[in-house]
Amino acid sequence: MGGHEVLHNINMEIGAGETHVLFGKNGSGKTSLLMAIMGFSQYRITKGSIIFKGTDITSLSINERAALGIGMSFQRPPTIRGLRTRDLVELLSRNNGGETVNHAKHLNFTEFLDREINQGLSGGEIKKSELLQLMAQNPDLILLDEPESGVDLENIALIGKVIKKLLQKNLRRLRTKSGLIITHTGLILNYLEADRGYLLLDGAMKCHGNPREMFNTICNLGYEECARCQR
Amino acid sequence: MSEIREKALGAAEKKALNGPDIDLSSFGQKAKEHTYKADLEGIPDEEKEGMADAGMILTGEKRTGSYIQMDHSPVHCSVREEGVEILPTAEALKKYDGLKDYWWKAVDVGADKYTARTELDFHNGYFIRASSGVKSLFPVQACLYLSEENVAQNVHNIVIVEENAELHIITGCTTAPHLERALHIGVSEFYVKRGATLTFTMIHNWGEKVAVRPRTAVWVEEGGTYLSNYVCMKPARSLQMAPVIRLMGEGAVTRLNTILVAGKGSEMDVGGSVHLEAAGTRAEIISRTISTGGNIIARGLLVGYKPGVRAHLECNGLMLADSGNIRAIPELDGRVAGVEMSHEAAVGKISQEEIEYLMARGISEADATALIVRGFLNVEMEGLPAELKEEIDRVIAESGKSLM
Numbered sequence: 202m203g204g205h206e207v208l209h210n211i212n213m214e215i216g217a218g219e220t221h222v223l224f225g226k227n228g229s230g231k232t233s234l235l236m237a238i239m240g241f242s243q244y245r246i247t248k249g250s251i252i253f254k255g256t257d258i259t260s261l262s263i264n265e266r267a268a269l270g271i272g273m274s275f276q277r278p279p280t281i282r283g284l285r286t287r288d289l290v291e292l293l294s295r296n297n298g299g300e301t302v303n304h305a306k307h308l309n310f311t312e313f314l315d316r317e318i319n320q321g322l323s324g325g326e327i328k329k330s331e332l333l334q335l336m337a338q339n340p341d342l343i344l345l346d347e348p349e350s351g352v353d354l355e356n357i358a359l360i361g362k363v364i365k366k367l368l369q370k371n372l373r374r375l376r377t378k379s380g381l382i383i384t385h386t387g388l389i390l391n392y393l394e395a396d397r398g399y400l401l402l403d404g405a406m407k408c409h410g411n412p413r414e415m416f417n418t419i420c421n422l423g424y425e426e427c428a429r430c431q432r
Numbered sequence: 433m434s435e436i437r438e439k440a441l442g443a444a445e446k447k448a449l450n451g452p453d454i455d456l457s458s459f460g461q462k463a464k465e466h467t468y469k470a471d472l473e474g475i476p477d478e479e480k481e482g483m484a485d486a487g488m489i490l491t492g493e494k495r496t497g498s499y500i501q502m503d504h505s506p507v508h509c510s511v512r513e514e515g516v517e518i519l520p521t522a523e524a525l526k527k528y529d530g531l532k533d534y535w536w537k538a539v540d541v542g543a544d545k546y547t548a549r550t551e552l553d554f555h556n557g558y559f560i561r562a563s564s565g566v567k568s569l570f571p572v573q574a575c576l577y578l579s580e581e582n583v584a585q586n587v588h589n590i591v592i593v594e595e596n597a598e599l600h601i602i603t604g605c606t607t608a609p610h611l612e613r614a615l616h617i618g619v620s621e622f623y624v625k626r627g628a629t630l631t632f633t634m635i636h637n638w639g640e641k642v643a644v645r646p647r648t649a650v651w652v653e654e655g656g657t658y659l660s661n662y663v664c665m666k667p668a669r670s671l672q673m674a675p676v677i678r679l680m681g682e683g684a685v686t687r688l689n690t691i692l693v694a695g696k697g698s699e700m701d702v703g704g705s706v707h708l709e710a711a712g713t714r715a716e717i718i719s720r721t722i723s724t725g726g727n728i729i730a731r732g733l734l735v736g737y738k739p740g741v742r743a744h745l746e747c748n749g750l751m752l753a754d755s756g757n758i759r760a761i762p763e764l765d766g767r768v769a770g771v772e773m774s775h776e777a778a779v780g781k782i783s784q785e786e787i788e789y790l791m792a793r794g795i796s797e798a799d800a801t802a803l804i805v806r807g808f809l810n811v812e813m814e815g816l817p818a819e820l821k822e823e824i825d826r827v828i829a830e831s832g833k834s835l836m
Contacts, residue, residue, distance in 0.1 A: 239792055242784065267794035279786045283807030293793055317807070338793055 206247070207233045208404045215342070218376035220368055220393065222412045223383045225401035226424050231383045232276065234401065235344045238381070239273050240266045253342065272340030274331035276347050276383075280319045286330055287314040294337035304336045308363060309356075324351020325360075332363050343367055345382040349389045361392025368393065387416040402428050436541050440551035443542040450729070451672025451701045454643050456545060459584035459615045461553045463503035466579075472498060472508055479577065479608065486604025486637040487823050488575050496600075497560075499574040503583050504555040515566030516599070517559075521588050524559035531559075534590050538621040538649035538678075546645040550586040550619045557587030557618070560601060564594035564625070571600035571633070578616060578642065579608035589620040593628040593656075601630070602823070605644075606637040613641040613669075620648040624656040626681065633824065636664035636671070640697060646673040654681025654710070661813050663824055664700065665693040667726070674703040674731060679713035689811050690719040691828070694726025694756065703731025703761070708741035708771070715743040720809050723749070723756040732775070733763040739770025749779035750808055 208230050215221050223231045237244040238251060240263040250259040258266050281289075290301045305311045308329045319327055328348055335343060348364060349357050369376040370393055382389060390412060398412030400419075407428035408415065418427045447453050469475055472492045475483070480490050483500070492498055497511035497518045506520040525531055541551050558574045578585055593599045607614065616638070624630045630650075638644055652658045658677060677686045688704045706715040717732040734743040749758035762775040782804050790800035809828050813821060 241788055241792075262797070263788055263791035264794055264796050264800075267792055273792050275789065275792075279783065279789050281786050281789070281804060281807055283810030284803055289790075289793070289803075292795075334793060 206404070207244075208237065210405055211249075212406065213399065215379045215381060217379055218369070219396045220380040220382065222390070222395045222398045223381065223401055224398060224415060224419055224424070224427070229401045230404040231401050232346055233404075235273060235346055235381065235383065238344060239263060239271060267338070267340070270341035271344065272335050272338045272342070273344040274328070274335055274346060274348055276350065278319050278327060278331060280317060282317055282320075284318050285315050286318050286333070289318060290314075290333055290337045293334060301333075301337065304333055308333055308359065325353060325356045328352055328360055329356075332360065332367070335367060336363070341378055343378065343380045345380065347383050347385060349384065349386055357388055358392065361389060364389070365393045370394065387420070390416060400424065400427050436536055436551060439542040440548040443548035444545055444552065446542070446544050446548065448544040448546060448645070448672065450674065450731075451645070452670055452699060454615065454645070454670065456549055456584065456615070458582075460580070460582050461584055463505075463555075463580045463583045463585075466502040466505040466507050468506070469508050472500075472510070475500070475508070479579070482606040482609060482637065483575050483577065483604060486575065486606040487602050487633070487635045488573055488604050494570045495573050496568045496570045497572045499558040499560070499572070500577065501556060501558070501575070501587065502577045503580050503585055506556055513568055513570075515563040515597075516568055516572065517561045517563075518572060519559045521557040521559045521590060522554075524590065531590060534592065534621060534623060536621075538623070538651050539619050539647055543647065546617045547619055547647050549584075550588050550617050550647070553584070553586050554588060555586045557589040559590045560599070561592040562594060562597040562599040562628075565596050566594075567598040568600065571602045574601060574603040576603070576605045576616065576618065577607070578611055578614045578639075580614070581611060582613050584615040584617070586617045587619070589618065591620070591622040591630065591632075593624050593630045595625045596627040597625075598629045599631070600633070602633045602635070604635045604637065607639040607642055611639050611642070614639070615643045616645070618646040618648075620646065622648070622650040622658070624650065624652045624658050626653045627655040628653075629657040629659070631659040631661075633661040634663070635824075636662075636668065637666045638664075638668040638671070640667045641669045644668050644671040644673070646675070648673065648675035650675065650677045650686075652677065652679050652681065652684040652686060655683045656681060657684070658686045659813075660686070660688045660704075661824065662688070662690045662702070663828070664702075665691065665828070667695040667698040668700065669697065670699045672701040674705060677704065677706045677715070679706065679708050679715065680710055682710045683712040684710060685714045687716040688718070689813050690721075690730070691809050691811060692719070692721040692728060692730070694721070694723050694728045696725030696753075696755065698726035700726065701729040701731070703729070703733065705733035705735065706743065707735045707737065708743055709737050711738045711740060713738070713741050717745045718811055719747050720811055721747070721749045721758055722805065722809070723751050723753060723758050725753040725756040727756050728758045729761060730758065731761045731763070733765065734773050734775075735765040735767065736771030736773050737767045739768055740772070742772045744773070745775035747775075747777040748808070750805070751779065751781050752805070
């Protein structure tokens, strides 16, 4: 990105139906990893490849990746003047207006539907707007960048529930939806089971393991200590 | 010789302050007559199409009345609602003894060679008046159409909205499909009386080699409201206009919305000025301009004369090509302590971040760009009747498509 290497030696595989979690300090490269998987133009893959559903997507455009089933919830999405959230969401759900309204109701977001996308929204409202768009998109791999940051406790439960549904946590054997979630506070782990955690430090994977155990180590001993137990 | 004519003769060669100078002698001041059609349906199909593109409904449905002028001939004039009067200006001048209180009052005949020419070679125009207290449900539509090669059309329009009346006017200006070169000068004097509201929507749909010089001035009395929506998304060789709105009575309000798209070869110098002359007056000037290779100057001027007046000016431009340019020139002129006036101007390109955000939702780059451009042009136009809003949205959507 911008001529310098952000991420190196990233090796990970998320199986169908699995949810993985990324831990790491600010600036460790977590968002960059999500953006690179999504295909944003300021990130270039210099080595290796990204395989999704058996297809090498490394050179595909963002919208081609989205069409294959990758979706992302942004931490700081841009405001788009003059474009109403309702219109975009309806476009994404192929004009299924009734469903948009239902989803919005579910998220307590109805009153913001007619605002310009992300215009004047609080942190929590932005997360809801992102989830509403993801619900319409219904992707198979969901990339969530800090879905709980800036959200009050009451709404975290609601957001947790929606993410659980998006990731088909109600299904066991038939579950196909996968997730990769960045979390700082770990709060989201209270609402959904995750299969694996990773620690990202200075753009490299330092550790992987049980997400809850890792989170506890980070809370009690810090990121460096967690990285030390490298397996 | 009358004083007005004398003044016009004196200004016949006077160049305008802004916009490239036009050689008026290169256009014909005579045009062949077009026959009058009592029924709107009588207008030839070929012409109907262009008129429809400029927002005309040629069944006359959902319209309070219609005025259509081709070159120099009024070809249709009808009213469906009581209390609203529509006449060719020449007839109104006869009927109302020269319209003494309105004729060349808001606009100075000696302002420049274009106003002068309109007096010296007068080619009619529309006179529309809403009687006091009348609230027209549907808009009056007026169409000024150019069909003869190399013709000059110098029209003089008068609109009077009497006390507490409410009038919507939609004007569509357009040209015959095969027309190569022509000139349109439109002098418009609007009078919004006490407590009255005038919503004036103008859709310009000119040809690529048409020069256009509207000269508009509006007087708004106490408690009156003047809302103007101007949309020009088709090319015009040279367009220069800067309506002047005087908020003369206490609490008068105006809002000017402008949407311009300048393609390669188009020169557009469009602005507006509002004079907040009375206490409690408010004004807003909003413009959204796009250059796809043409040159745009987006002006705006607010002048505050009384403490407590409030006004805001917004000029936003979007460059979609590497040629052409957009110059935003917002000006504020406070003449007394206690005026509250502000402006915001921005010229830029479409943000890559916004495009990629939409692409991450599965939308192609071209569609994402179109959505953003349409959003950019989506100005909140308050006070518009629903179907006028739809009309403008339709024009924007149509033109938005062809932009990409």
